[in-house]
Amino acid sequence: MEFPAPNIETSSESEVEDTGDSTFYPSISDALTVRYLLQWKVVAGGIPPEIADMIIEAAEYWASTEVKIDHKIVVRQDADRELLRTVPLCHEKTSDGSLSKLLPHRLAHPCRKIVFNLDCHDQGWGGEPGCRGTYRGSHTWFNAEVVPLENEHEEVRKAGTKPGEPNFMANGNKLQSNLAATVETKHYTTTWHHLDAIEPGTPEAEEIEQAQGRGQATLDGRRVREMRPGDSISVWGRARFGGWANHVQGLSVRVFWAV
Incomplete structure (x- = not known):
C-alpha cells in the first residue's frame, strides 16, 4: 500500500x-x-x-539549524564568557527567544552531527619556550557543553571562572585550543559525529590533541548520541594567565538531526 x-x-x-x-x-x-x-x-x-x-x-x-556570530570578541584573562548558544534541538528560531513547537524527528536521541566553525587566535606573544605555534602550553581555548532542556531558561552563568571550578584550565573536555603565541587568525572546522568512537587516552586521541588542539574527551561521540530534543549547545571562550587573550573573529555551530 x-x-x-x-x-x-x-x-x-x-x-x-x-x-x-x-x-x-x-x-x-x-x-x-x-x-x-x-x-x-x-x-x-x-x-x-x-x-x-x-x-x-x-x-x-538530515535537517539542521545554525547559529553564528560574525563580530569580533576578545576574551581576556579569567573573563571567560558564553559566546553562543544554539537553538534547542528539534526546534525553530523564534523572534522572542521562546521555545517553538517541536519539529519532526526520529528516535529519542535524534542528533547526528554538530559542526563548529571557528576563526580565532591568541595574543601572539609569550608562552613557554618551544611551544610557540603548537597547541602545547596554549592558555586560550573553547569549551562546548550540552545544556539540557530543563536548564534552558536558567540565567546564563556570569562571565569569569575561578580556581577549582570546572574548566578553569584546559583539559580533555575542551572543544579547541588556539595555537600558542600565534597572532594570525586560523580557521577551524571541528565536527562531532554520532558515530565517533575514539576513546580518550588512546594513541589516536593523543595524536589528534597534539596535531589539532582538540580535547580527547570530545572524540567518542557520546555528547551527540545523548542529546535529546530541546537540548542546546553552549560555546564558551576562555583565557588564562596575565597577558593571554582569546581573539574570536567568527563562530558558527550547525546541529543536524534525523527526520
Missing part, C-alpha cells in the same frame, strides 16, 4: 538559510520528501522503511 506524499509546512527560514557558502542543507520538508520518494518511488511496491533509513543515514541527509 502506498502512502500519500508528505505535506509539511515549514517556515521559509527553515527551508532556505543564508549559509554564507554553497553547501546545500536540506530542510525538514526536503528530508521527508526524499524519504517518501525512496520508500515508494524507487521500487514497485515500495522498499522497507529500514532500507530507506539506511540510505538517508549513509547520505547524511
Whole structure:
C-alpha cells in the first residue's frame, strides 16, 4: 500500500538559510520528501522503511539549524564568557527567544552531527619556550557543553571562572585550543559525529590533541548520541594567565538531526 506524499509546512527560514557558502542543507520538508520518494518511488511496491533509513543515514541527509556570530570578541584573562548558544534541538528560531513547537524527528536521541566553525587566535606573544605555534602550553581555548532542556531558561552563568571550578584550565573536555603565541587568525572546522568512537587516552586521541588542539574527551561521540530534543549547545571562550587573550573573529555551530 502506498502512502500519500508528505505535506509539511515549514517556515521559509527553515527551508532556505543564508549559509554564507554553497553547501546545500536540506530542510525538514526536503528530508521527508526524499524519504517518501525512496520508500515508494524507487521500487514497485515500495522498499522497507529500514532500507530507506539506511540510505538517508549513509547520505547524511538530515535537517539542521545554525547559529553564528560574525563580530569580533576578545576574551581576556579569567573573563571567560558564553559566546553562543544554539537553538534547542528539534526546534525553530523564534523572534522572542521562546521555545517553538517541536519539529519532526526520529528516535529519542535524534542528533547526528554538530559542526563548529571557528576563526580565532591568541595574543601572539609569550608562552613557554618551544611551544610557540603548537597547541602545547596554549592558555586560550573553547569549551562546548550540552545544556539540557530543563536548564534552558536558567540565567546564563556570569562571565569569569575561578580556581577549582570546572574548566578553569584546559583539559580533555575542551572543544579547541588556539595555537600558542600565534597572532594570525586560523580557521577551524571541528565536527562531532554520532558515530565517533575514539576513546580518550588512546594513541589516536593523543595524536589528534597534539596535531589539532582538540580535547580527547570530545572524540567518542557520546555528547551527540545523548542529546535529546530541546537540548542546546553552549560555546564558551576562555583565557588564562596575565597577558593571554582569546581573539574570536567568527563562530558558527550547525546541529543536524534525523527526520
